[in-house]
Amino acid sequence: MSQGLDNLKHIVVLMMENRSFDHMLGGLKKKYPKINGLTGNESNPDSAGSKVQVSATADYRGQLSHDPDHHFPGVDLQIYGGAPYAPGRVANMQGFVQSYGTQGPNVQDSHAIMNYFSPEKIPVLTTLATEYALFNGWFASIPGPTICNRAFAHYGTSFGNVDMNMFLVSDADRAKIPTIYERLAAGGHSAKLYYYDQPSSTMEIVNLIKDQSFFGVFSDFVADCKSGNLPEYSFVEPNYSDHPAPDGTQLLATDQHPDHHVLAGDNFIGKVYDCIRINPDLWKSTVLLIVYDEHGGLYDHVVPPDCTPDGFQAPEASTGVPGLTFKFDRLGIRVPAVLVSPYVPRGMVIPGPEDSQNQRIFEHSSIPATVSRHFLGGNDMGTPREQKAQTFLDLMGDNFRPDSDCVFFPKAMKG
Amino acid sequence: MAIKDAPTVDTIDFDEKAAYNPDRPISSLIRTQLLHLHLAEHIAVPEKERTNTNINMLHTERQASEYIQKVTALLHKYGKKTAKKSKPIKKKASAKKTAKSKKKTKSAQKKRTSRR
Numbered sequence: 001m002s003q004g005l006d007n008l009k010h011i012v013v014l015m016m017e018n019r020s021f022d023h024m025l026g027g028l029k030k031k032y033p034k035i036n037g038l039t040g041n042e043s044n045p046d047s048a049g050s051k052v053q054v055s056a057t058a059d060y061r062g063q064l065s066h067d068p069d070h071h072f073p074g075v076d077l078q079i080y081g082g083a084p085y086a087p088g089r090v091a092n093m094q095g096f097v098q099s100y101g102t103q104g105p106n107v108q109d110s111h112a113i114m115n116y117f118s119p120e121k122i123p124v125l126t127t128l129a130t131e132y133a134l135f136n137g138w139f140a141s142i143p144g145p146t147i148c149n150r151a152f153a154h155y156g157t158s159f160g161n162v163d164m165n166m167f168l169v170s171d172a173d174r175a176k177i178p179t180i181y182e183r184l185a186a187g188g189h190s191a192k193l194y195y196y197d198q199p200s201s202t203m204e205i206v207n208l209i210k211d212q213s214f215f216g217v218f219s220d221f222v223a224d225c226k227s228g229n230l231p232e233y234s235f236v237e238p239n240y241s242d243h244p245a246p247d248g249t250q251l252l253a254t255d256q257h258p259d260h261h262v263l264a265g266d267n268f269i270g271k272v273y274d275c276i277r278i279n280p281d282l283w284k285s286t287v288l289l290i291v292y293d294e295h296g297g298l299y300d301h302v303v304p305p306d307c308t309p310d311g312f313q314a315p316e317a318s319t320g321v322p323g324l325t326f327k328f329d330r331l332g333i334r335v336p337a338v339l340v341s342p343y344v345p346r347g348m349v350i351p352g353p354e355d356s357q358n359q360r361i362f363e364h365s366s367i368p369a370t371v372s373r374h375f376l377g378g379n380d381m382g383t384p385r386e387q388k389a390q391t392f393l394d395l396m397g398d399n400f401r402p403d404s405d406c407v408f409f410p411k412a413m414k415g
Numbered sequence: 416m417a418i419k420d421a422p423t424v425d426t427i428d429f430d431e432k433a434a435y436n437p438d439r440p441i442s443s444l445i446r447t448q449l450l451h452l453h454l455a456e457h458i459a460v461p462e463k464e465r466t467n468t469n470i471n472m473l474h475t476e477r478q479a480s481e482y483i484q485k486v487t488a489l490l491h492k493y494g495k496k497t498a499k500k501s502k503p504i505k506k507k508a509s510a511k512k513t514a515k516s517k518k519k520t521k522s523a524q525k526k527r528t529s530r531r
Contacts, residue, residue, distance in 0.1 A: 017444070061434070067442050127424050146444055164443070166451040168458075199480035201487040203448060206455040209494035241445060242437040243480035250435040253476070257444060261434045267426045278418055408421035411428075 004343025004396030009285040011371055014236045014272050015153060016265060017146070017257035018070065018296025021138075021334040025129055026116045026301075027056055034349040035129075036136040042301045044097040044114060046107050052097050054299065058115035064258040066103050068113055068297025072162045073320040074099050075143040075333065078297070079304065085324040096299040114299050122262060124270040124409060125336065128290065130347055131407055133339040133395050137352020138362040139304050140294040140332025141385075149294045149332065150203055152364035153235070154179045156386030160312035162319055162326055169207050177381060179207070180233065180368040181214045189375045190231035194221040196239035196254070225275035225282055233371050238268055258296060270412030273340060277408055287396060288340040289367070295333035304331040305353055305361055310385035328385065331363050342406055343396040350395065365389040437477035445479050452486040460489045 022038050029037030043053045069075075076085075081094030101110035119126040141152035147166075148158035155177055161167050174182075184191040194216045195202035208214050216224070218239075224230045238255040245251050256265035269290055276286050306329055314326040334352075351358045365382075369389040372379035379386070441449075449470045456465055466485050473479050 060429070067444075121427075123424055124426055147447065164447040166447075166454055197484075198487045199484040201448065201452070201483045203451065205487060205490055206451055209455075209459065209490050212491060212494055215491070240448070241441075241476040241480045241483075242435050242439060243477055244437065250432065250437075252431060252435055257442060259439075261429070263427055263429045264431070264434065270426050277421075280418075403418060403420045404422070406421055407424050408418055409426055410423050411426045 002343065002394075002396055003398040003400065004287075004341060005374075005393055007285050007343070008287060008374065008393065008396065010230050010232055010234065010282065010287070011374065012230070012234045012236065012272075012276065012286060012288045013153065013367055014238075014269065014288065014290045015150065016238060016269070016290070016292045016336075017240075017255040018294060018298075019256055019262075019292050019336065020295035020298040020300040021302070021336050022054070022300045023058060023116045023295075023298040024122065024125060024292075024336045025119075025134070026054070027119045028126060028129065028134075031119070032130060032347070032349070034136075035134060036302065036352055036354045038116060038301065042114075042299075044094050044299065046097045046110055047101045048107050050107075052111045052114050054114045054116055055111075056116055056118040058117045058121075058262075060121075060262040061259050063112050063115065065105075065109055065112075067258055068100050069103060070145050070294055070297040071164070071320070072142075072144040072314075072318075072326070074297065075295075076319075076321045076324070078333070079143060085321050091303040093299075093301055093303060096297070100297065113297065116299075117262070122266045124266045124273070124412065125290070125338070127407055128269070128273065128340055129336070129338045132341070132346070133344045133348035133350060135337040135339070135350045135352065135360075135362055135392075136354060137302075137305075137334070137350070137359055138291060138337035138366075139334050141364040142326075142328065143304060143330065143332040144294070146293050147203055149364060153293075153367045154181070154204060154208075156180075156365040156368045156389070157310045157312065157328075157383040160314055160318075160328075162314040166206065177383060180371050181208065182211070183368075183372060183379065183381065184233055184375055185211070185213075187376045189233070191233040191235075192216045192220075192231045193235045193237070194218055195237045197245070197251075199243045200237075200240045202237050221272075222275055225279055228279060228281055230282060230286070232375055236272055238265060256292075258298075267412050270409035274409055274413045277406065278413070283406075284342055284400065286341065287344075287393070289337065289392070290340070291337040291364070291367075292335040293364075295335055300334045302334045302353055304333055307331050307361070307363065308385045308388045310365075310383040331361070337362065339392055339395055341396055342401045343399065345397060345399070346401070346405070348395065360390050362390050362392065366391060437480070438475045440474060441476055441479050445476065448483060449473060449479055452483060452490075455490060456486050459493050460486075461493070464489060464493075
């Protein structure tokens with residue numbers, strides 16, 4: 001076992017909202033060729049048949065006039081370029097502009113879906129991605145929206161759901177496939193979901209509310225980092241809405257969901273990192289994963305790979321794609337994912353589908369799989385998907401990087 | 416060595432006051448959150464304590480967050496009363512075996528190139 005794993009006492013996951021890998025990090029390829037980002041030549045046709053190239057002109061807000069479609073049929077169009085379902089059809093990632101074009105008032109507006117950030121515009125995420133480890137192949141768990149993708153981070157499955165409908169996990173399903181929080185608690189370990197505050201809340205409250213001890217708010221996370229009382233596993237959620245705090249302070253949404261201000265989210269990532277970074281004992285015993293739940297309808301050039309089915313099926317009535325019963329055998333679109341620890345070497349890039357010999361494909365089931373493996377020695381209760389999911393703790397090595405080698409964001413802590 | 420030795424990177428300042436817009440129409444995500452909490456309220460909260468809010472009348476982030484706050488507080492209040500102990504999960508292996516299996520898993524993962 002590596003020194004990094006020997007010292008590991010805390011796993012923290014921060015899950016942001018609705019941005020694709022290329023949209024946030026694609027611009028890094030120019031300086032860091034190992035990163036599977038954008039060459040600048042990638043394109044999609046618009047509804048008039050014109051070629052729309054990717055463009056480093058993404059703005060923090062106001063550019064996406066409406067929320068890009070990321071429901072199952074919309075993502076199917078994005079991946080397959082509008083080809084109707086048929087066995088053996090080929091994914092080409094050519095339907096993003098078409099998909100966005102169906103929502104907007106004019107063809108010109110639909111081009112914004114191809115925009116990506118130049119790296120200097122989001123300094124926290126791009127700094128962490130290049131200072132620690134970046135996954136070239138971390139994908140959303142299904143080609144669909146938030147609720148079902150986030151479920152994979154908590155259960156390793158969405159219990160057959162591919163949409164935004166609420167699902168209540170039955171006691172029978174829960175006994176077979178408990179949440180990662182319940183598994184840890186039953187094994188004598190500590191786990192907490194920190195949502196931002198009550199006006200923001202969490203999508204998981206409905207299914208997890210039976211055990212109050214699993215919940216905290218972001219101010220608790222800050223305090224727990226400071227006091228050294230962080231649980232063994234923490235899942236942190238950003239603020240989902242602009243709303244006033246009890247003292248009247250104006251709180252900005254930090255989730256980066258379009259059209260929330262992307263810099264508010266970038267600074268929030270910095271704050272979560274700094275909370276861990278500033279406590280020396282916590283810093284050397286913690287690994288932080290920053291990951292996005294799904295791509296939010298924004299362009300990515302990498303075809304999602306096939307995957308181990310999770311034992312459920314979504315019928316045609318749920319997928320909304322004529323003829324398609326989804327067997328959970330294909331992943332969703334690629335999302336940004338960065339692993340942070342002083343035991344992670346600088347500039348590590350974990351190969352994805354671009355390197356067929358060495359590729360490692362991750363998705364949100366990798367979260368409960370990793371946590372179970374580290375704290376419980378494994379897990380017999382997860383789905384087949386989770387059982388076969390890649391875990392990421394082997395990325396931590398033996399060399400502890402000194403303070404002088406690990407960045408700090410002094411202004412993020414003040415926000 | 417201490418944090419003062421760390422190289423620093425500045426986050427980007429922006430006009431937070433101008434960015435703040437609680438009157439922004441809610442996204443489909445927040446609309447979904449409202450639907451979920453509305454249903455949860457009817458499942459978990461006694462009738463006399465419910466907010467009796469018509470969520471179809473909530474259109475902005477400010478309005479939505481006020482409702483979400485009330486229901487989240489109620490779910491916490493009544494969540495406690497319905498608390499159940501989950502089924503204990505046995506550790507899969509002893510500490511020694513765990514360490515061994517971690518080594519095995521690591522090497523297996525190195526060998527694995529695809530999950531197709």
